[in-house]
Amino acid sequence: MKLTVVGGGSTYTPELIDGFARLRDTLPVEELVLVDPAAERLELVGGLARRILARQGHPGRVVTTSDLDAGVEGADAVLLQLRVGGQAAREQDETWPLECGCIGQETTGAGGLAKALRTVPVVLDIAERVRRANPRAWIIDFTNPVGIVTRALLQAGHRAVGLCNVAIGLQRKFAALLGTDPRDVHLDHVGLNHLTWETGVRLGGPEGANVLPKLLAGHGDAIADDLRLPRPLLDRLGVVPSYYLRYYYAHDEVVRELGTKPSRAAEVAAMERELLTMYGDPSLDEKPALLAKRGGAFYSEAAVDLAASLLGGGGSPYQVVNTLNKGTLPFLPDDAVVEVQAAVGPAGATPLPVPDLDPLYAGLVANVTAYEELALEAALRGGRDRVFRALLSHPLIGQYAYADALTDRLIAHNREHLAWA
Known part of the structure; x- marks a missing residue:
């Protein structure tokens, strides 16, 4: 079995290797190919990857290359974990929206749109080259914004599934609180990427007993602290929102916070410099503890599980993925991409049935889905007016003066990545 990781020079990669x-x-x-244009960085990561496999007695070989076409040739699955523009672009995404009093974040709001505009054309080019190399290869997208990028891939006819680590993180958290094996915890997870709620937590599978009320009653304070949301809100909702919902439920509070501290991008960039120094140490043969602070917790377990199921192996029968709606949420178009529990196998992902969604959540999901459609149109076709329309539609923006000012800033900060600008 050959797997290729595009963006293999990421500091995330040792987490992935450890999982493999x-x-x-x-x-x-049998063969793991790490593809990245940053040759020096790639060699540091590749060297550590080989040492991790050797330490754990894994017989597979690691190949590093900056040649994308050679890297994807004959691959059974290709994992995408790239960041167009690097941490420098991310820092811009997190800062210039604040000038207009809006959230500065890399996956939602104006910053998320900027990332989508930079990323979608690059990912579609990669996917076409994967299809030429092996039309049967699966593409697993971990590249943010996952929902928009996965929708672009599926709309273009690629064999693709989107993956996020939010659900597996919550699964592990709930399992620890319940004192049970994570494999026994099934989430009623519903929404869009980075816009989801756990409406049930079941033991033993989709038909198991719902222990979410017990979780909230006994561990509501701990869950609320993790989400940085007030416990009374969780009690009133009766569900567990993802931590990304804080950008919506406490928008003004978050904007004030972001304006008083260094950006997350600056923190991550400093962490990455330290990690790369560690990776260059020939005696290091395991992922360092610092990597846990980098983000992406349990990414490796989720990626292995998904790849194994898609390639016909022993993955879990049900997994939270990003895939086509196809009537799962009847108020959305069939070609929207939703993040839900799905049955996953060699034929792809088939969403499990979802009960009617409370209008409190359905309204926001419908709004953000409309934004994602406009964002994808802007990413594919370009143009200032399309960028403006997407920003105006986003529930975190929604005012024409903000949308106008943000459009100008987005284009100014991303001109080198926008072919039409």
Whole structure:
């Protein structure tokens, strides 16, 4: 089995390698190719990857290359984890929206749109080259904004599934609170990427007993602290929102916070410099503890599980993924991309039935889905007016003066990445 990671020079990659090594029985990778244009960085990561596999006795080989076409040739699955523009572009995404009093964040609001505009054309080019190399290869997208990028891939006819680590993080958190094996915890997870709610937590599978009320009653304070939302709000909702909902439920509070501290991008960039220094140490043969602070917790387990299921191996029968709606949420278009529990196998992902969604959540999902449609149109066709329309439609913006000012800033800060600008 050959797997290719595009963006393999990411500091995330040792987390992924560690998962491949530990879970070799689930996903027996024989060749792992790391593709990245940053040659020096790639070699540091590749060297550590080889040492991790060797330490754990994994027989697979690691190949590093900056040649995308060579890297994807014959690959059974291709994982996308790239960041167009690097941390410098992310820092801009997190700062210039604040000048207009709006959220500065890399996956939602104006910053998220900027990332989508930079990313979608690049990902579609990669996907076309994957299709030429192996039309049967699966593309697993971990590149943000996952919902928009996955919709672009599926709209273009690619064999693609989107993946996010939010759900598996909550699954592990709930399992620890319940004192049970994470494999026994099934989430009633519904919404869009970075806009989801856990409407139930079931033991044993989709038909298991719902223990969410018990979780909230006994551990509501701990869950609320993790989400940085007030406990009474969780009690009133009776569900557990993802931590990204804080941008919506406490918008003004978050804007004030973001304006008083360094950007997350600056923190991550400093962390990455330290990690790369560590990766260059030839005695290091395991992922360092610092990597846990980088983000992407449990990404490796989720990626291995998904790849194993898609490639016919021993992955879990049900997984939270990003895939076509196809009537799952009847108030959305069939070609929208939703993030829900799905049955996953070699034929792809089939969403499990979802009960009628409370209008409190359905309204926001419908609004953001409309934004994502306009964002994808702007990413594919370009133009100032399309950028403006997408920003005006976003519930975190929604005022024409803000949308106008943000449009100008977005284009100014991203001109080098926008072919039409």
